[in-house]
Amino acid sequence: MSVRTKQIVEEIKKVICGKDYTIVLALAGILSGGHVLMEDVPGVGKTTMALAFSKTMGLDYGRVQFTPDVLPSDITGFSVYDKMSQSMRYQPGSIFHNLFLADELNRASSRTQSALLEAMEEGQVTVDGNTYALPKPFVVIATQNPSGASGTSLLPDSQMDRFAIRISMGYPSTKDEKLMIKNRENGHNPMDDVQQILTIRDIMVMQDEVNHVHISEAVLDYIVTLVANTRNHADLERGASPRATLALTAMSKAYAYLCDRNFVIPSDVQAVFYPVMGHRVLLTPEAEVNEKTSVEVTKAILRSTAAPKV
Numbered sequence: 001m002s003v004r005t006k007q008i009v010e011e012i013k014k015v016i017c018g019k020d021y022t023i024v025l026a027l028a029g030i031l032s033g034g035h036v037l038m039e040d041v042p043g044v045g046k047t048t049m050a051l052a053f054s055k056t057m058g059l060d061y062g063r064v065q066f067t068p069d070v071l072p073s074d075i076t077g078f079s080v081y082d083k084m085s086q087s088m089r090y091q092p093g094s095i096f097h098n099l100f101l102a103d104e105l106n107r108a109s110s111r112t113q114s115a116l117l118e119a120m121e122e123g124q125v126t127v128d129g130n131t132y133a134l135p136k137p138f139v140v141i142a143t144q145n146p147s148g149a150s151g152t153s154l155l156p157d158s159q160m161d162r163f164a165i166r167i168s169m170g171y172p173s174t175k176d177e178k179l180m181i182k183n184r185e186n187g188h189n190p191m192d193d194v195q196q197i198l199t200i201r202d203i204m205v206m207q208d209e210v211n212h213v214h215i216s217e218a219v220l221d222y223i224v225t226l227v228a229n230t231r232n233h234a235d236l237e238r239g240a241s242p243r244a245t246l247a248l249t250a251m252s253k254a255y256a257y258l259c260d261r262n263f264v265i266p267s268d269v270q271a272v273f274y275p276v277m278g279h280r281v282l283l284t285p286e287a288e289v290n291e292k293t294s295v296e297v298t299k300a301i302l303r304s305t306a307a308p309k310v
Helices: 003-012 020-031 046-056 072-076 110-122 174-182 200-211 217-231 242-258 266-277 285-289 294-304
Strands: 036-039 061-065 077-082 087-092 099-103 124-127 130-133 139-144 165-167 236-238
Touching (some): 003 020, 020 200, 046 099, 072 110, 110 124, 165 266, 200 242, 242 266
Parallel strands (some): 061 099
Antiparallel strands (some): 077 087
């Protein structure tokens, strides 16, 4: 890793113990220009991680706790009549931040969830026929509880496909949980120790550098073959979309960048393959009956697809 990216990871580790790989994946998601979905049980640090990223990367931060009564206009904004000018005036919604935390997104109504689609795909919102650009950089970090939890519903496929990666925090080890307690002794909040490392301009420059990471024809063929293999696998009813191909390419570049390289190698693709693909593929009913998981299937695809020698 470069000095700056190491510093970012170290700052996040002040509040998130023992989750280095998850932190790196989330950072790669941001630098790739994508959006991050964190799925896990309540209380494992999803919101804390998002807040730590906003602080150390100098990102203007906004958060909405999603519930069934949150309206689309709460997110995108709305027009109100201004008596002074005798015209309609646009009131921006809560999404107008560099980093927007959609907390427990799968508790919102489908109508409210769909309000995020244009923003996530095009970096803008349209209200009453007028289009408003969101600040740059713009990233959505959404959290959701596992499907089947009380009060939740499945996110629509179109929504899921717009997240570059899906990651899971998981429970900490006994050692890390003990360290977490020690870091909070005497009422201390470790978030107070997190320092800003980057500015908005730094992030824009880094995202541009990620875009210019070289990817050879052989590695491109490898990526396309991997995605194609999700579409004809016996255990998958639905494979990955072309948007997933673009996300896998962008994430592979970001991961190579975090490894301090300006070119992608097959191991970069392999490192991000499941986080990019896991939420996009759909198991067949037979595979579900046999208790197979998307993790097992994607790992099988990786094993059965020959990697190029570069």
